[in-house]
Amino acid sequence: MTRTLAATRALRSLTALLTAHVVSQTGNVVTLFAVPFYVLATGGTGIEVGTAAFFATAPVIIGGPLGGVVVDRIGYRRASILADLISGATVLAIPVVALTIGLPFWGLLALVFLSGLLDTPGQTARRVLLPAFSADAHVRLERSVGFLDGAERLSRLLGAPLGGLLIAGVGPLNALFVNAGTFALSAIITWLFVTRPVVAERMPDATDTPARTGYWSELAEGFRFVTREPLLRAVVLLVLVTNVFDAARGSSLLPLYAHDSLGGAAAFGVLVAVMGGGALLGTVVFGFFAHRLPRRVTFSVCFALAGGPSLFAFAAGLPFVWLVAATALSGVAAGAINPILGTVELERVPEGMRARVFGLINAGAWAGVPAGALLGGIGADTIGLQASFFIIGVLYVVVTLLPLGIPVFRKMEPPPNPQPAPAV
DSSP states (O other): OOHHHHHHHHHHHHHHHHHHHHHHHHHHHHHHHHHHHHHHHTTOOHHHHHHHHHHHHTHHHHHHHHHHHHHHHHBHHHHHHHHHHHHHHHHHHHHHHHHHTOOOHHHHHHHHHHHHHTHHHHHHHHHHTHHHHHHHHTOOHHHHHHHHHHHHHHHHHHHHHHHHHHHHHHOHHHHHHHHHHHHHHHHHHHHHHOOOOSSGGGSOBTTTOOOOOOHHHHHHHHHHHHHHOHHHHHHHHHHHHHHHHHHIIIIIIHHHHHHHHSOSHHHHHHHHHHHHHHHHHHHHHHHHHGGGSOHHHHHHHHHHHHHHHHHHHHHTTOOHHHHHHHHHHHHHHHTTHHHHHHHHHHHHSOGGGHHHHHHHHHHHHHTTHHHHHHHHHHHHHHTOHHHHHHHHHHHHHHHHTGGGTOGGGGGGSOOSSOOOOOOO
16 A cells, blocks of 8 residues: 555545544534433423433543443444444433333433443544554644544534524434434444554554453553653643533533523523534634644643633623623633643553553543532522632632643643654
């Protein structure tokens, strides 16, 4: 195979991988809408909305690290397909059970938990494919990581209005049928159009993986790697705290605020779409200048802007147009965060350990998300929505500016003698 043909094939696979990610994540956004509004439609309280969000996010803590070892073992492409198929089947079970024999609240919690159990391993599998495809296609790693993050942002831009329209038009349960279909479509795209990289060992498969030790020893090896990396430890701790705030805002406070003050799911859909669209714009713009900007300062300042303006706008009870403007600003700033983090992680983690290490990193970073979602619901029912937004906003800004004064975050900058970057 000539270099040009290999690059063309890799670029085609990278495009298909990103497309599958958009489709799968768009379905997740529909779920983000359907579950809380289903709970509210059946007479649920803010605490019950927070509880449902807790069970939707808790699987990340379990599925991330435990599934990461499996992903390293069975191969990234295969893991992505299986994760989509199983997640789609469990999502489909929610409306099927509800419309036939009835779905009690505990049953909804169980199915929501199961539907998210393999979601993170599937996303991890797609992420760890990036370096090999990027190298073969002669695309900068920062840019391909930005493309993947942009795909997630695009899914919010597409999924938010789709979720709002579906819930308003056919109801939250019927919207979940669409979600199940997106998982199936994502699996088909990956199966048909994502091939293996030219260098086979870049993408392990069950037939060519190196000799393995035991499952638990491999998991322990990944855990030791994370705990011995000061920068990774610091990143996990920082994102863990901010994810508590994000979960309280996105999973509980925003749906409740939209339901109480903005007319329901349609307004919520506009806000989520604006956040996703702004982040997509920020990711695209950042992708062209990422290699020229200081990572630490860009990361910290953009992180603070990603939370502060929108949180304070809701705390002040501003008119809807100002809420949209503040959300757009936060979205644009957020576009720089994940590409920086993703590039740093891919640079610092060896290829053969990426799935399990990324799973552990995600589990650590997401450890506070279930509690954040639950606390958001409790805060709404106790101190009120606007007070909750204000407290979270203050804490968010303070925490995200800490990397400017903590020496370990200086290690985010590129290695002193990096490999020559391709011109793409």
